[in-house]
Amino acid sequence: MKKANLMVVGTSSGAGKSLFVTALCRIFYKDKYKVSPFKSQNMALNSYITKDGKEMGRAQVVQAEASGLEPEVEMNPILLKPSSMNKIQIIVSGKSIGNMSGVEYNQYKKNLIPVLKETYSKIEAKNDIVIIEGAGSPAEINIKEEDISNFAMARIADAPVILVADIDRGGVFASIYGTIMLLKEEDRKRVKGIIINKFRGNKEVLKPGFEIIENLTGVKTLGVIPYADIDIEDEDSLSEKYKSFKLNKNSNKIKVSVIKLKHISNVTDIDALSIHKDVEIQFVSERSQIGDEDLIIIPGSKNTIDDLKWLKESGIAEETIKKARTKTIIFGICGGFQILGNKVKDPHHIEGDIEELNGLGLLDLETTMENEKTLIQYRGKLIAEKGLLKSLNDLEIKGYEIHQGLTEGNEKNLTSDNRTVLVNKNNIIATYLHGIFDNKDFTNNLLNEIRRRKGLEEVNSNISYEEYKIQEFDKLEKLVRENIDIEEIYKIIGLK
Missing domain, CATH: 3.40.50.880 (Class I glutamine amidotransferase (GATase) domain)
Structure with a gap:
């Protein structure tokens, strides 16, 4: 069978890349493909230990679970864990290689490109489809030359790209246009679709914007994902989920x-x-x-x-x-x-x-x-x-x-x-x-x-957390299938 891949990038951190990758992994898994997530570099303090004692980011663990796979460190070869004294612990292929400052790591990380090539080739060889997640924004023009997380990885994998934009923060069309137009021309050509995420309201009001943004960028909008109550693990402690609120003293x-x-x-x-x-x-x-x-x-x-x-x-x-x-x-x-x-x-x-x-x-x-x-x-x-x-x-x-x-x-x-x-x-x-x-x-x-x-009366929950997560994966799959042109995504990755 022909191998296929797709990269998902976002207009910013928190745009919904991780969740959309999780959804695609679940969709392709349910469609009987062997699919794996991949993220070249993750910065998070939420990590996991694989069966062979390697450390990786939890976001790719969640995506692996949605794909029906045992998590393995090749899915996330570089993990950065902010530490003390303005230092970052650098974890490569599951093991720490020490602490560096941000400046030191920026100078060093190009040395890790061979690691990315090797680990990606291992993941690609074992799967029908690989869904690659970017990091932050791909259009940070001040650090674009040092970036190994977004289009540098897309070039290594020769992957088409979908851009996810967060409408909840406002300025969604400006962020889409700005992101695409700040890319190098060779990278801009890789962008094959746009997803608008976290929408509240009537989607009809967005349609004129779809036509204008497609005329300006040449990239088609593939759908709008509405805001939904789906409980899937967040990538880090900055999530809204972990913001403080006050306990209700009057509740039981x-x-x-x-x-x-x-x-x-x-x-x-x-x-x-x-x-x-x-x-x-x-x-x-x-x-x-x-x-x-x-x-x-x-x-x-x-x-x-x-x-x-x-x-x-x-x-x-x-x-x-x-x-x-x-x-x-x-x-x-x-x-x-x-x-x-x-x-x-x-x-x-x-x-x-x-x-x-x-x-x-x-x-x-x-x-x-x-x-x-x-x-x-x-x-x-x-x-x-x-x-x-x-x-x-x-x-x-x-x-x-x-x-x-x-x-x-x-x-x-x-x-x-x-x-x-x-x-x-x-x-x-x-x-x-x-x-x-x-x-x-x-x-x-x-x-x-x-x-x-x-x-209070005792309660014994009959559902395990593992079962609960599967229910939430399936809710996410249904939501995305109903709101995104999945047939077009299959065409983009060359499987239909």
Whole structure:
């Protein structure tokens, strides 16, 4: 069968590239093609560990799931994780090659073009269709020569291009025209279609604009995607989904406060909680927001020590300790786990200049930052004969670990491992496992413990988070099929 590919770029960050790529992956998968996502370079603090212990961006994990594929690092060969001191951690083919400043990386990244060519050829060889996602805007004229994420990748793959534009921000036709006209002529010729995204209202009012923009650019509009309530994981913590709002004190729902750390990472760990209808979640960045919750979550961090320092300076640490004394459940994940201990030590200055900082002291543990990262998918059994998790004794749990530190101390580990993975002391639960709430029985048990405390009826969700995601993928597929000219896209990629 003939190989096909397509690149999706956007007029800006947040235009909807990732979601549209996910939709196309789902459509082609349902049409019985073997389809894979690919993004040459991703900048995000939401990452994932593959079965072979490689680190990649979660956006391509979601797209792989929509494609019915096991995520593999070739789908995202370069991952950039903003760190401390104006540095970026550079992850190539799933492993860190160190930290660089933005200027240093811009000078270095052309050396990675052979990596992109090699990894793309591997993905292409294994699939019928490859959907390539760009990054940011392809028309940033000040850095266009250094760009390896957009049309440089389209040239490597010899791919036609579709441009996605966000109408919700306003100025959609100007952004379409400006983006296309700022491209080099050879790149402009690759643009074969325009998608208008996030529209609210009557699409008929846009039709005169379609004709004008096609006359100006020579590119046809392939459809308009309406704003819709579809719950698919966002690429990073800047999403509207993770903006702060105030908990409703008068509701009888389970109230969850997630501490929005300065260097918050893998915030997607929280998504599996949000599918429960009687759970409401707020993201907390000020001390005054804490006070009426049943559960406080300290999530992952790309810089544990700096976030711990901020927690203390903001007063959120003090409020969290007060809430712990009132039997509110405090839950730490990864960096949040480290923060709950007595100390965090950084003798090798991995995170910055501070060599040691006292933690919140809610767990009798200490963490020492080490040069080597722990990168593994995890599967193990809970050993919990007492405490909040005792009803889950012998339950198999799974997740993945991405952390720099080694945590040791006097708290009993509750898994069948000889290292600290998950602990529970009174109302404090902490774990290194990302994806912990994806474990249906674990989450049902935790939420039912809170319901019992509140005098509410217990609920046991019958749908797993994996099943929920598939439902949402299918909703997205239906929405895009109904509003986009998919037959024209098949013609663009040369399959019809």
